Amino acid sequence: MIKVEGLTKVYDSDIRAVNDISFTIPKGKIACIIGTSGCGKTTTLKMINRLIEPSEGKIWIDDKECHEMDAVHWRRRIGYVIQKAGLLPHLTVRENIELLAKIIKRPKRERLKRSNELLEMIDLDPSEFATRYPIELSGGQQQRVGIARALMEDPPVLLMDEPFGALDPITRNTMHEEVLHLNSKLGKTFVIVTHDMEEAFKLGDEILLMDKGEIVQKGSKEDFINHPKNDFVEAFVTQQLNRDNL
Ligand SMILES: Nc1ncnc2c1ncn2[C@@H]1O[C@H](COP(=O)(O)OP(=O)(O)OP(=O)(O)O)[C@@H](O)[C@H]1O
Ligand SMILES: [Mg+2]
Incomplete structure (x- = not known):
């Protein structure tokens, strides 16, 4: 289980890269974070992995809050796929x-x-x-x-920052199947950042749509399709559905 409460990152320049976000991902579930460039996705993953210190807020993995452990032990339970492989x-x-x-x-x-x-x-x-x-x-x-x-x-928890972006559709599909296998057979918990709503719909038990450092909507694929919260969400979903129908 990953739980995040009131997580905020303010950079020196007063940029609120992440602004008071909260969510819970139960053990063995996949969450996909999606949103426009610069909306705070990487910053969120880096805070969960303790590569950067939050300005405010708390993070739990299972029953441990991150400050109860030193960063090295904390990170041992987390696999982190860095954006652009790194x-x-x-x-x-x-x-x-x-x-x-x-x-x-x-x-x-x-x-x-x-x-x-x-x-x-x-x-x-x-x-x-x-x-x-x-x-x-x-x-x-x-x-x-x-x-x-x-x-x-x-590790029981995997954070992946746009892990499939540079892959052709066939290889991407194989890697999707591998993630679903690791998830269903071994009960691993995933947070996957993507730019692609189709990927989020395919992999995510829970989808978090971010904009300007905040979570605009969270829920299942059905929630997003049937009950988009506002025009911004609807635009994301419609764009995807139009692509599916091409
Ligand atoms: N070290 C930093 N100092 C100041 N501002 C930063 C720093 N790192 C990131 N930012 C800003 O914080 C915001 C969020 O950045 P972040 O990397 O989390 O975006 P992202 O959602 O991952 O974007 P992308 O989809 O392009 O990878 C951006 O406006 C970015 O310019
Ligand atoms: Mg990023």
Whole structure:
């Protein structure tokens, strides 16, 4: 379970990047955050992962409030897929995937077994890709390595910042199926940021539509289609439905 209450981030310049948002995602559910560029999606994920400190508000994962734990232990329960993959350029694909496992001194053989499993999962042959550097991969391949890295330590919570943006429709579909599998079989809780309402409708048990740092509407696909809260929400949904009918 992830619970956020009154979460706010004010930057020095007085920008309220995130302004008093609250939501709860039950264990084993997928929430999709969608909204226009600059509406505060990445800032929200970074606060949940404690990469940046909230100006106000509280965050719980299960029964623990974030300030009850040090940031390192807090982050160990969270896999974070950074927007644009964020791989370290001087490390190989395998070293990127195994980074956290190495820091916490997981034995080499275990690491190797797990990173091979993950490379297979993201459909990159370990014998070909494990020793490459990020610059030698396509954007979509880098994105998939970013997903594998987040899964390395098998965390119960996954935060993903536009993880499927650079993928072609077929690969994106495969990765969607993988997320749904991890979610239904292993009960992992996801927060996925997307620009794509179709993706949000497909994956999200709960959809959070943000604008200017605030949540405009939250609910299921049916709520959004049948009861859009205002013209802004309706425009998002209509645009999507029109695309579906093309
Ligand atoms: N370090 C910072 N200092 C000041 N303002 C910032 C900082 N980081 C982000 N912002 C501002 O906060 C707002 C929210 O940014 P954020 O990165 O959360 O947007 P986003 O919804 O993820 O957008 P995108 O869809 O383009 O990735 C933006 O107006 C951005 O310019
Ligand atoms: Mg962002």
